[in-house]
Amino acid sequence: MNNDKFRQGYHLMPLSGWMNDPNGLCFYKGNYHVFFQHSPLDANRGDIFWGHYTSKDLLNWKKHPTFLYPVDSWDINGVYSGSALAEDDALYLYYTGNVKHPGDYDYIYEGRGHNVGLAITKDGILPDSNQCILENKDYPDDLSCHVRDPKVWKMDGKYYMVLGARTRQDKGELLIFESTDKYNWKHINVIKTENDMGYMWECPDIFCVDGQWIVMTSPQGMQPHDDIGQNVYSCGYFPLKGDFRGEYELGEYYEADMGFDYYAPQTFEAPDGRRIVIGWMGMPDADYINPTTENMWQHCMSLPRELHWENNRLMARPVEELKALRKNEFNFVCEKQVGLKSEKYSEFIFENQGAALEIQIGKGVCISWRDGVVKLVMDEKTGAGRTERFINLPSLNKIQIFIDASSIEVFYNEGEYVMSTRFYPEQPEEIQVYGCGNGVLYELEPMKIQWKE
Structure with missing residues (x-):
């Protein structure tokens, strides 16, 4: 295991x-x-x-x-x-x-x-x-x-x-x-x-x-x-x-x-x-x-x-309750492009101030917003054959992403829309942000499971 x-x-x-x-x-x-x-x-x-x-x-x-x-x-x-x-x-x-x-x-x-x-x-x-x-x-x-x-x-x-x-x-x-x-x-x-x-x-x-x-x-x-x-x-x-x-x-x-x-x-x-x-x-x-x-x-x-x-x-x-898992907070400002080192368990929050935004998670995942459309795109290997989902979203003010070992959950505009997917990356992954705004990246503690009585 x-x-x-x-x-x-x-x-x-x-x-x-x-x-x-x-x-x-x-x-x-x-x-x-x-x-x-x-x-x-x-x-x-x-x-x-x-x-x-x-x-x-x-x-x-x-x-x-x-x-x-x-x-x-x-x-x-x-x-x-x-x-x-x-x-x-x-x-x-x-x-x-x-x-x-x-x-x-x-x-x-x-x-x-x-x-x-x-x-x-x-x-x-x-x-x-x-x-x-x-x-x-x-x-x-x-x-x-x-x-x-x-x-x-x-x-x-x-x-x-x-x-x-x-x-x-x-x-x-x-x-x-x-x-x-x-x-x-x-x-x-x-x-x-x-x-x-x-x-x-x-x-x-x-x-x-x-x-x-x-x-x-x-x-x-x-x-x-x-x-x-x-x-x-x-x-x-x-x-x-x-x-x-x-x-x-x-x-x-x-x-x-x-x-x-x-x-x-x-x-x-x-x-x-x-x-x-x-x-x-x-x-x-x-x-x-x-x-x-x-x-x-x-x-x-x-x-x-x-x-x-x-x-x-x-x-x-x-x-x-999930906030209790946060540790190692890293605040950043993005004026055009910034690279972040993501741990295996991470939470990413970004207050968007630009007309377009792109977030690349490793080599296999890209989350983008431009021209009123959000896209979640994965390559063939990372997505295990699944490639793209989209949302018609006229404005994007905030994005929150939870990254686990084999899943991503993306919350847009305080939960107005959500995208959840399993993915299968090489770990750890680097996050590249292209856009304008302020953000924070947390490393998360794993939760505890008692497997035996």
Whole structure:
């Protein structure tokens, strides 16, 4: 492990095997909990379990034993994504139980069970019970077998669940369920768009931040237009007007992250009321080979981001806790060009004062802004075959870049836009800045993970 130059310093990643969607994000009994989709013995995604980390401060983490295994009749082919509800001195974890019935099926319209399972734990570490609470027969008749990823919350004395769905007409939508006891659920509404927004809406989330309700989801099969939909699948949000339980209107769709690697984000409320989101730094069905598979692991989580509603946009900023990792601060002024020595784990902040800006990270990455367009460009080797993403951005006032051993997260204008990507450089890398403004470069301490009990 110590000889693996791509292992991350301050991003959650698997000790071995495959990692994808964050699940069950919550704060419970003094700890932040991050459950996640995990295939511990197969870096290319085998049987899916639930892995588990906890932390008291989002910086120092402890790995726990696998929380859920695909062993029951309702989840035998995988314990898929879900969420957490902390209440009554217990943690209620709702998840999708995947079943593929034997036979000649397409597993889209026939032959698949997508059940909602409920695991309950009092200590937050091992489940005390597990049961199936919803099956395909409990969903509307016009749906395919693809109904998954329950997100559950409490509001106005009742419980609500949103599920991602694919209709038999191949339209993505969200199902709203209501309950008075957390076990028995009634379907009450559907969230959808009139125009075509893909055939499946995965990993849904509905929440309120700064007085604005948000519908977040990951559409599959959405047609790209302009700078939206550059990846094989999208993930983003709609501002919601009205009531998700009744009459509503969805606003314009925005992508949550415009980089190569960000999908299935999930939010939760911190003890101080902050709305925090974590996403998977990966992409389903991406057509590239991740070099880390040579060392028997693949993928990681994004940095935790604090969300705010400002200027009719959802702003995403790195959580304040990350500032505790900073050391060896280097302030600089750039009048035209400046070269900086970057360590393996770095944070770069630049207050832009020019009409154009270019930042080169080593030989393989270039982030530029000119003529109202931001571009993230990687060479073939550094990007493992991925080359370019862009954003239409009329003005650029500030850029903040987090560089880890094999990832870059770029925040523009205090989180108005974000680009996240995995990259595979030679370390350490030099940073070249071409532009005008003031900046600071920090070396970052790696976070600590306790791998064994």
